[in-house]
Amino acid sequence: MPYVGAFLHPSLHALQIYGANTNVGKTIASTVLCRALRSRRKGAAVRYVKPVSTGPDWEADDGHITRHAKGVESTCLFQFDEPVSPHLAARAAGRPLPDATIVQSLHACLHSHASRSLSQLSHTLVETAGATLSPAPSGSLQADLYRPLRLPVLLVGDPKLGGIGATISAYESLRIRGYDVDGVVVFREGDAHADRRYGNYEYLREWFWKEGRRVPVWGWEMPPERHVDEKQDEKNLSGYYGGMENVEEVRNVMGRxxxxxxxRIKEVQSLPQRAHERVWYPFTQHQGRTEKDIMAIDSAHGDFFQTLSPPSTSHSAPESNKASESSAPPSLLSPLFDASASWWTQGLGHSNPSLAMAAAHAATRYGHVMFASGAHEPAVGLIEDVIQTLGNERLTRGFYSDDGSTAMEVALKMGLSAWERRTGIARGTDKEGEETLILGLTGSYHGDTIGVMDCSEPGVYNEKVSWYRGRGFWFDYPTVGMKDGKWRVEVPDSLKAELGEGMVADELAGVFDLEARQDDRKRYEAFILETLKTEIQEKGKRFGALIMEPVILGAGGMFFADPLFQATLVHTIRSNPSLFSDHTNPSDPRDWRGLPIIFDEVFTGIYRLGRPSAASFLGVTPDISAHAKLLTGGLLPLSLTMASESIFNAFLSAEKSEALLHGHSYTAHPMGCEVGRESLRKLGELEREGEDWGAWKRDWAADREVGQGEDSRSGQGLASTSTDVWSCWSKQFVGRLSGRDDVERVWALGSVLAVTLVDRAGSGYTSTATAGLQRKLMAEAATYGWGVHSRVLGNVIYFMASQTSTSEVLAGVETMIWRSL
Structure with missing residues (x-):
């Protein structure tokens, strides 16, 4: 599957010409530059490309270049006859032209130019159509169309009345989309045009050169007025172009x-060394690492990083170009599929313009405003949006913090404080010094801050931190995975006497059909209740909250927990309130019962698993839930801890010290909140209207209908949750993977695919079983034009799509996984 990314070659300088408006002289500027480059660089190739043109051939811009810039290779990739906007021309011609087709054709053209430019620096000028934000043939804005290539930009300003605003607006539109605008050309009005002299050049020169921008603006002589006689007009233009070749302002543009x-080349090539000398990386053992281990990222777009190619793998042409280009020069950038979704944050793709616009709007409307005693629309609106999105009638209040770990710290404070205040136990211990603990699952992970670190069992993340105590009891549990084409609920050997042998299902939906699994439910409930009685009544432990990652336990090892076990655990706690305290059995069904139930949906929530909330898979509703990552679509750090009214009321008091004393200076920062609202809006659109989502759901649809359970909004029952269980990863591919001898198990749900490789050494988190596959996937870029950047958890390698990934891209990733295995 061909994919093209940012274009950067040492031997080819590609420059994109954008116009602040229509009829500002883009083609005139292109012609001047083409002629001047030919004159200045004797023997060097100069080329011109017009990706999309409308109107008759005799008026085409590439023909203008051919007539007035002799020796310049001129190409038009897509021509429409109607002299109207490209989206109208394509519609009139009945010839749909997708954005990807244009970008791939332009990339192939640039690659071809680079292949023929080995001896010295050559130049290719790419001229856009109309204004910066004019529609492309598909109807998208052309600034978005060409963004994957991220070519440097020369902006042709508007010299006419209103041109100052048009030019600045065009510049800001390009900047907000991640382009580098390296300079601006404005045609100056001379004495012959005194009646049209608006001073645009003088103003723009000063505005663009102010501190923070430092973009040079060059004033060029205005071309002659169009003559009614075509021959005379051509003669006038030829004289104009000849006079412009050696003008200092033109030479300055070329030099700049x-x-x-x-x-740009030096900057990206120096990044690994500079980072190696200065950066302390997270989750990284630095001993033995060198700068060669550091991936330099020039930019990112959609699902892909644009990274500096390693020297040893940068000399091959992409597979799609090999037939026509056999001697491509080194490509400095390689597209890599971001298979960790940038540590699980990406929901709407890198460089998403709607998120960037939302952030910019909030930044310039508010900047940051303190939130402790105020309200602003983005913050209040986002909480209302989240409440509506989650659909949990228990959750009525939202508390802002900055990241997932902190959101869980807040959740922990909420839950334990609510339990202790209702039961009359203060400060975590009673008179005998008994400690209030939490209940959880083995393999859980809730963050790296000290409080929630204690909510996980001892492991690689915490056991070497001297303050760690491990304040809890963690249930072992059955897990879900596919092997040899069958979905299997696997019970740990130590629990088979109590829980049975597990189950096998043809469809993933069968695992989530909780109503149909009554025998398993009874065994789970008996085991959980007996375990709780042993820990509480016989061992004297006291528990103040259940903390759990619903369905998928992420950083602990990508464990797919049996949803029935998790649902039964919540149900058992709520059905036996007296086991925990005589004060934990309220009459209101929306109040917490037994223990406050805390769900950590930082990873699994907000459509990660294909639904707005991972809790819906269990048919139960938490009293507290933590959300981050996809909350803002991958652009800004922000988190929300949602709580029920009864949890909120536990902090009401005449004493300030009884309040939830937590916060940070950037609480509810408007940029993050506004981006969060836009993220939820876009994700909701995808759920309702996404073509790929619909295809994926049909791919995973079970062949049989399953029963509907009781209404679970009160959180007391176990409802059937088997409908709408799907993944964006191909059902056929997952089944094929599960049959490999070197694959222990595989699972896919929503945007996540996790593959557990056979590890004969049994070394767990420190396993190197996935290292070879990880390297091969990166190396795919050298041969096929793009590769896959992945993260691993021991012998588990996982692949995560964004919610805007396409079936075509994911099919390519699947091919690479299979090929690399």
């Missing part, structure tokens, strides 16, 4: 563009 090309 080449200088910026060299600077």
């Amino acid at each position: 563009m080449e200088e910026r090309h060299d600077e």
Whole structure:
């Protein structure tokens, strides 16, 4: 599957010409530059590309270049006859032209140019159509269309009345989309045009050169007025172009563009060394690491990083170009599929313009405003949006913090404080010094801050931290995975006497059909109740909350917990309140009962698993839930801890010290909140209207209908949750993977695919079983034009799509996984 990314070659300087408006002289500027480059660089190739053109051939811009810039190779990739906007021309021609087709054709053209430019720096000028935000043939904005290539930009300003605003608006539109605008050209009005002199050049020159921008603006002589006689008009233009070749302002443009090309290359090539000398990386053992281990990222777009190619793998052409180009020069950038979704944050793709616009709007409307005693629309609106999205009638209050770990710290404070205040136990211990503990699951992980670190069993993340105490009891549990085409609920050997041998299902939906699994439910309930009685009544432990990652336990090892076990655990706690305290059996069904139930949905929530809330898979509703990552679509850090009214009321008091004393300076920062609202809006659209989502759901649809359980909004029953269980990863591919001898198990749900490789050494988190596969997936870029950047958890390698990934891209990733295995 061909994919093209940012284009950067040492031997080819590609420059994209954008216009602040229509009829501002883009083609005139392109012609001047083409002629000047030919004159200045004797023997160097100069080329011109017009990706999309409308109107008759005799008026085409590439023909203008051919007539007035002799020796310049001129190409038009897609031509429409109607002299109207490209989206109208494509519609009139009945010829749909997808954005990907244009970008791939332009990339292939640039690659072809680079292949023929080995001896010295050559130039290719790419001229856009109309204004910066004019529609492309598909109807999308052309600034978005060409963004995957991220070519440096020369902006042609507007010299006419209103041109100052048009030029600045065009510049800001490009900047907010991640382009580098290296310079601006404005045609200056001379004495012959005194009646049209608006001073645009003088103003723009000063505005663009202010601190923080430092973008040079060059004023060029205005071309002659169009003559009614075509021959005379051509003669006038030829004289104009001949006079412009050696003008200092033109030479300055060429010098600046080449200088910026060299600077960009030096910047990205120096990143690994500079980072190696200064950066302390998270989750990284630095001993033995070198700068060669550091991935330099020039930019990112959609599902892909654009990374500096390793020297040893940068000399091959992409597979799609091999037939026509056999001697491509080194490509400095390689697209890598971001298979960790940038540590699980990406929901709407890198460089998403709607998220960037939301952030910019909030930044310029508010900046940051303190939140302790105020309210602003983005913050209040986002909480209302989250309440509606989650659909949990228990959750009525939202508390802002900055990241997932902190959101769980807040949840822990909420839950334990609510339990202790209702039961009359203060400060975590009673008179005998008994400690209030939490209940959880083995293999859980809730963050790296000290409080929630104690909510996980001893492991690689916490056991070497001297303050760690491990304040809890963690249930072992059955897990879910596919092997040899069958979905299996696997029970740990130590629990088979109590829980049975597990189950086998043809469809993943069968695992989630909780109503149909009554025998398993009874065994689970008996085991959980007996275990709780042993821990509480016989061992004297006291528990103040259940903390659990619903369905998928992420950083602990990508464990797919049996949803029936998790649902039964919640149900058993709520059905036996007297086991925990005589004060934990309220009459209101929406109040917490037994223990406050805390769900950590930082990873699994907000459509990660294909639904707005992972809790819905269990048919139960938590009293507290933590949300981050996809909450803001992958752009800004922000988290929300949602709580019920009864949890909120536990902190009401005449004493300030009884309040939830937690916060940080950037609480509810408007940019994050506004981006969160836009993220939820876009994700909701995908759920309702996404074409790929619909295809994936049909792919995973079970062949049989399953029963509907009782209404679970009160959180007391075990409802059937088997409908709408799907993944964006191909059902056929997952089944095929599960049959491999080197694969222990595999699972897919929502946007996540996890593959557990056979590890004969049994070394767990420190396993190197996945290292070879990880390297091969990266190396795919050298041969096939793009590769896969993945993260591993011991012998588990996982692949995560964004919620905007396409079936075509994911099919390519699946092919690479299979090939690399």
